[in-house]
Amino acid sequence: MNIVYFLFAQTLLFAIPLMIVALGGMFSERSGVVNLALEGIMIIGGFSGIFYMNFMQTNDIMHGMPLLFTALLVSAAVGCLFSMLHAFAAVNLRADQTISGTALNMLGPALGIFIAKTLQDGQQNIGFTNEFRISSVPVLSDIPVLGDLFFKNFYITTFIAIAILIISYFFLMKTKTGLRIRSCGENPQAADAAGISVYKIRYLGVGLSGILGGMGGLIYILPISTEFTCSVDGYGFLALAVLIFGNWAPLRIAGAAFFFGITKTLAYAYGSVPFLAHLALPDTVYKLIPYVATLILLAFTSKNSAAPRADGVPYDKSKR
Amino acid sequence: MKNKSAGFFEKDSTKSVISSLIAILIGLLVGLVIILIANPADALEGFLIMLTGGFQEGMLSLGDVLAYSVPVMMTGLSIAFAYKTGEFNIGVPGQYYVGAFVALLIGVKATFLPDAIAWLIAIICGGLAGALWAFVPGILKAKRNVNVVISGIMMNYVGLLLVIRGVKTFIYESTGAQSLTVSTERAIPKFGLDVIFEGSSINFGFVIAVALCIVAWIIMNKTTFGYELKATGFNKDAAKYAGMNETKAVIMSLVIAGLFAGVGGAIAYLGGTGKAIQISEVLPPEGFNGIPVALLGFSNPIGCIFASLFIAYINVGGNYMQSLNIAIEVIDIIVAVIVYFASFTLFIKLMLDKFRNSKKHKTLAAKEGGNK
Amino acid sequence: MDYAIEMLNITKEFPGIKANDNITLQVKEGEIHALLGENGAGKSTLMSILFGLYQPDEGKIKIHGKEVLINDPNDANKYKIGMVHQHFKLVHNFTVLENIILGIEETGLFGKLKNSEARKKVMDLSQRYHLNVDPDAKIEDITVGMQQRVEILKMLFRDNEILIFDEPTAVLTPQEIDELMHIMKELISEGKSIIFITHKLNEIKAVADRCTIIRKGRYVDTVNVADVSKDVLSEKMVGHKVNFIVDKDEAKPTDTVLKVDGLTYQPKGANKPLLNNVSFEVKKGEIVCIAGIDGNGQSELVYNISGIEKPTAGHVYLNGQDITTTSIRERNDSGMAVIPEDRHKHGLVLDYSVAENMILKSYYKPEFEKHGFIDFDAMNAYSDKLIEQYDVRSGEGSKSIARGMSGGNQQKAIVAREIESDSDLLIAVQPTRGLDVGAIEFIHKQIVKHRDSEHAVLLVSLELDEVITVSDRILVMYEGEIVADVNPKDIDVKELGLYMAGSKRGIGYEK
Amino acid sequence: SGSNKKTEIALITDSGGINDKSFNQSAWEAVKEYGEKNDKGYKYYKPASFDDEGYKKQIKSAVKNGAKIVVLPGFKFANAMGDIQEDKTYKDVKFVCIDFTPTKKDAAVDPAENVYCASYKEQQPGYLAGYAAVKDGYTKLGFMGGISLPAVINYGYGYLQGANDAAKELNKKITVNYTYTGTFNESPSIKTQATAWYNGGTEIIFSCGGQICNSVFAAAEDTKKFSIGVDSDQKDDSKTVVTSALKNVKQTVADQITAVYDNKFKGGAYVLDASGSYIGLSSDFSRFKTFKKADYEAEYAKIKDGTTKILTHSDDESAKGNPNKTVKLKAALTNVTVKFEG
Ligand SMILES: Nc1ncnc2c1ncn2[C@@H]1O[C@H](COP(=O)(O)OP(=O)(O)OP(=O)(O)O)[C@@H](O)[C@H]1O
Ligand SMILES: Nc1ncnc2c1ncn2[C@@H]1O[C@H](COP(=O)(O)OP(=O)(O)OP(=O)(O)O)[C@@H](O)[C@H]1O
């Protein structure tokens, strides 16, 4: 049983940031703006959150949960601000969204490293102390099975992410604003004729991707390191893949993120799964599993992909 | 009203170039402002070094600019080529890397090949390896409708892991945990370029890269094959309806794009500069750096030549800027800003039109006023 | 006089064109006011201004005598103006109900949609006007006629008093048109006012009280419909007399060119065949028309003949050769030309120039290809010739990008390309859809000319007038089957409608 | 970065950068400390391309900018140094090479007199770490190397032999999980692998590869297990760090810079080991349960006088770092079972 808990916890490690960031991308793309910039947004979000954390910790101003929550807010705010660059280009100037997304992907790390180096005398890494892991919740952790799965040795960010998933689903599929976001991604002319401001909705969509992408950057780095090097190791692009894999729908995105998380976990923890360890294959084979499995799965599931119809198409009021 | 200069300024390509220049100008300005904020004392000197760095040491620096432009010229060309047919070839890093690996394998191990042609065969095989790598997303797209972005990302990691495995198995240099490197005898020859650009790392690969860009341009714009590819890129359904084989076009455009990326990898590692494939699980940055090149070059193969030269130029300049206290990441910021403003092309063109029209109106009004 | 709407001296300029030039439109309360004009005359533009989608450069709008500013559709809604757009404004993967409430949603806790009241209102309205819509059906699953009813419901749901119908009948069957007219009259009787745009003069005669005619963006006249004849209307519209009758001689069919034998087509996942054992022939020198209500298998029939889809059973022969499994390219090469139904999707590469589009199906032939390279001089010369011959109008001739041309001219370019390929068989699918009378006349002439020069023509059309005037033989399709083979001379529109609706089958086609 | 004075002390990084938690970082700390204390201009440079040509150009341009001392941390510079030292233009510049001696076309050559080359016997601190861990009661060990470089392999082999010798003394059987992560950067994957080990019973992991320690330490903290640091004393990076296997690059660089300014610099190839103060374990023994400083010193002495012999990478290069395929080593490990993942 222990191994199950362990694999579950590790799966979360990969799946949670991927899911949050992909959900962010979902809002942007469902509103009609392709967001290639997730990697850049994650980096700038992670950077600002860790930078803030570093400041608070080294100056002994704030610690623990309050620090974590405020840091998440900082990441979200900066991610949102950063994504506005993309929104402005994509919405107001009807720019090629691939280009402005790429620009942001370059700008994120460059800006982060530049600021870090300038302020820290050539040092680009920003350290932080991980004081956020909760080893067990009284009462709750005693619940059989669930207690071990969820309430021991976990990060509160896992629950935040699950809450975000539920809220995202509810927001996109059940609320008025969600309906409007979806209409702008499918048929902005129809939305416009219904009296909806396509521009505002798209700003909202991109802004949400900035908020979730920024938070995702921080959530990514917290459990796996003790410093931030202005890199998220391609997870922004993987999140993009998860978004496509998840067919732009919240629950399927969660499924895709978990699929990827599980295969990634098995690729690195095969040693503790007796069946896999027994195969005694070269580690490259295990490491290939997530990517090859995804490719194979995609080959069988892509026939009816549900990309939003107006995804990536600049909205021009005067175009019919 | 229709004089010659007006015609020139109305041409779409002219407007594109003007809007690119505006983007570059804005990028440089932003860069200057950032340096001024970060280090006012060194700012102007640093900025000047960056702008003139490509000539800092004369022909040597210039030769380096040309040499450094090659990998990104090829990865940029790869992205541009696929982009013209409607696909975003994000799988370039993987294609570049397998190309590099196969080329090195041949350069180092295929000793039965005479030195004089080993490099050429290695480049060709590197290109084919890249093509093979792009074939997978191509066929998955054509036959199973798999989004090229996601399959490209997956193939990048598959390529990376396999290349590392391959290096460890076949061409391992254990004291450095990297691949063996190609000896100078078997490296791409310089054919006198080292005399012109003394001391620089340039070799004949630069000529090959430029030639490939030109060939790509000709294929795109002059041949029936290019006509098919572009038609498919613009409108798959119409291409199919007109009897074109749109599946083949998608696969071919990606395969050719992969070939360019593979050749890029091959040239980069066959230069005899001691460049080796590292055993670290990080995708080669040249792959992603091709994206801005393609975008700055308007996905035009000839545009890629200039865009890659520009980026190489300010990177060389940026490297010299290290003598001052300015973090060289400012170069990346500048390039990012330029790419960002390059996305405004449409807007800048509209502005250009407006500006011209209002000038027209003004001159007209002035004339009428004069007549009264 | 009490006007519901007054649009006074409206001017609106688009880059390169004055779409509206000092147009005035006055609509009385409780009337159906027709708006007539050629393609591109500026009707849709004028209405979009009224609906708040565009802002006029000059002019003002009064509602019930009070001047108003309409900045966006929300304002229009405030003044109770509703619009059924020429190109429907529906979200394809939303339900009917979601489309109707979009923009004026009721919400409960946390912004959650509250649809129960809306659903009730929709059901009530649907019943009252006999619209028969299912609020939970997805738009992509319902017919075009049904989609239009959703658009009408959208207006009714918003309690609009001023209703704009922009070419609502272009996509409807005769029966559906009748129903629509009925609904419109009912709405008027409740005191609503309607602006009705159509190219079809008999529809105007049938329902409209008054009619405003515009031409090339300018106001021409407003008339009482009862006082003028169709001829006068059309003359005012195009500026000269129009000939509605297609001049053509008796057909003299000779050899069989196309033979369709037992064609059956059932795509994966469909629970019944979309084409069921279809057999017919088309001979040299005749125009055979496939008539039918939209969605009865006409598109699928063309896809199967032209090679886009592969049939489940049956055969297609061209000049006696079995081409059932050959590629599209081979079919073209062995003598098939197609004017596709959707000109933007299948007919043109909109980002190519006119010249490049002209060789879309022949670029690889020796005339245009030299050692793998395109002979641009030959291409341009050929294109210039066709442009001249078919009067394709565009800014820069062969060099113009197709996207920038008007629909009618895009269509002419396709017609030119396909007819000039000099293929034995020409398949023309709705070749005049949405075009004005002038353009229609021209295209019809070309098709007849093509027939007369020893070619076979298969025409697929939803327009009954076209079906009857152009064809030599009519095959009616209903639910994937041919249900009648009739001579246009022996039949009138009413009867054709019965075949099309499936309530009658022709001789030799009994069940 | 650095000061505004004329740059006399230059450091050139390889692709790792000055935050690599390894030789670049240690060397840079030495440069920086010296520069600040003695008011000398100092700076680090990042080459435009990471190949022999790129390194050479960067060395030249550093000298052009005024460098009198050039610090080159890492074996990547070997070929570049081989060419540079032949160039008489640079005969007045002093070079401090860490972890390598110059080569010409991959064949070793003697360093010139203006070139100081330090290499370390990493197997010795590795040995001490393994010995200490087992002596302290740990029976399930782990070794995570970054990339299978000779230096990393030597740490690992030493670690295994130290563990083995201690196990023999205690008459115990020990298991060691052993892998190279393939990168020097932190990542979720490494954390997962480390956590998997800890979960499978591993009690202590020797993290031997730059920034991968970020992930290994995070895993140790999560599972409340222990770790061993590398190169510099990492006890402040995580409470789980019991000790660190040291290779005092910082000290080396600092000594050589001082030597230059004191005119005592002397080129040549130097192998630094237990006989100097350049290798060992960290001086703080408080995180051990039972292992005492005295035990350590006894073991250290045995290494120093050569009683303890340690096999290294160069005893069987073809194994590419797989201890199970290294015949001699395999035979020597009587009390240790190595579970190799790779
Ligand atoms: N958004 C736009 N941008 C540029 N030109 C436009 C735009 N909308 C309409 N036009 C042009 O303005 C003119 C009037 O167009 P409009 O759609 O109002 O015509 P219409 O009378 O509705 O024609 P139809 O009968 O074909 O629907 C046409 O020439 C059209 O090409
Ligand atoms: N892709 C298409 N394929 C077939 N018919 C179309 C297509 N697009 C539009 N139409 C029909 O053509 C008619 C006019 O379309 P549109 O308003 O776009 O043309 P336009 O710009 O007014 O051109 P023109 O003035 O030459 O007719 C509409 O009634 C519509 O049903």
Ligand SMILES: [Mg+2]
């Ligand atoms: Mg129109």
Ligand SMILES: [Mg+2]
């Ligand atoms: Mg219209």
